[in-house]
């Protein structure tokens with residue numbers, strides 16, 4: 001298969017971690033007979049320096065013409081004083097809007113080799129943590145109107161939470177499709193005992209379930225879900241939820257896995273062209289030192305293969321190689337433990353590449 005991948009190295013550790021993900025993709029391409037063509041895209045602080053704009057139209061166009069986008073990270077203190085509309089993060093918001101991605105998907109997975117890094121009790125971690133939160137990204141209360149006014153002399157703030165059935169259906173489909181590619185269990189999270197938007201959410205999810213008889217749908221109230229994520233995370237396969245609930249639950253879920261450098265993410269819309277990036281930022285404090293953990297970016301590339309290119313075997317091969325790397329006791333500084341062997345960013349990438357094999 002031939003695939004065009006837009007590559008945004010960005011700022012800080014972005015170029016270092018992306019380099020390792022590209023090596024891994026090249027190895028997979030050679031092993032499975034694919035061709036990946038990489039197109040460099042300037043976004044973030046480096047684009048401000050070069051073009052005076054965090055995401056010039058021509059750079060966005062390169063992303064839209066590709067089969068998917070792989071992003072390192074953007075931002076840094078050098079650009080703190082630029083006007084708000086010119087900040088590096090504006091490039092990211094423009095990219096998400098331009099690509100029309102309405103779903104953010106974040107896996108919460110604990111690698112047994114790093115179980116000590118989790119703040120949860122060992123007996124809970126030992127049951128396994130491996131689920132994905134599919135969060136609606138461009139609707140709900142964050143995108144409703146926000147007003148503060150005086151009502152009878154009392155300052156009153158109003159934030160409006162709206163969802164229509166089309167918005168719910170399209171994110172629901174991503175939830176069902178994601179579950180179909182994993183353990184075939186989908187938990188729809190809402191607050192239907194209080195909110196009308198949640199009652200509509202639940203109704204639409206159940207109507208959709210008829211189209212996905214192979215996926216088992218369950219419902220959970222968001223407050224219960226927040227408790228269940230720390231009490232019994234092993235029960236979850238895929239969680240689908242609205243914007244604000246997903247914002248909070250996905251941060252809770254990333255904490256229980258222990259390490260920010262290990263977590264990938266994807267953002268998807270109506271087409272198969274997705275945006276794939278680690279959940280961390282540009283880590284300016286360690287940029288250029290060759291000590292960053294590239295695994296979140298490497299696993300983001302694996303997600304791209306699985307969810308945008310339908311290359312499940314190839315994605316499995318990358319994830320197996322990451323497991324083998326950890327089994328062999330290699331660790332970057334952020335997850336270093338006594339008795340393990342410390343490696344830098346590029347050595348980590350090289351080791352993982354060397355461990356990629358066909359099943």
Ligand code: NAD
Nearest residue numbers: 073074075076261280281282283284285286292293294334
């Ligand atoms: P950060 O995630 O960059 O760093 C937080 C801490 O985690 C730092 O100590 C850093 O060294 C460490 N860390 C992060 N990724 C790591 C990795 N792969 N390996 C080892 N250690 C790692 O968050 P921050 O310091 O709040 O933000 C730095 C910059 O990144 C800011 O300009 C912020 O706006 C930007 N940012 C960008 C994105 C993005 O591009 N999607 C996301 C978040 C923050």
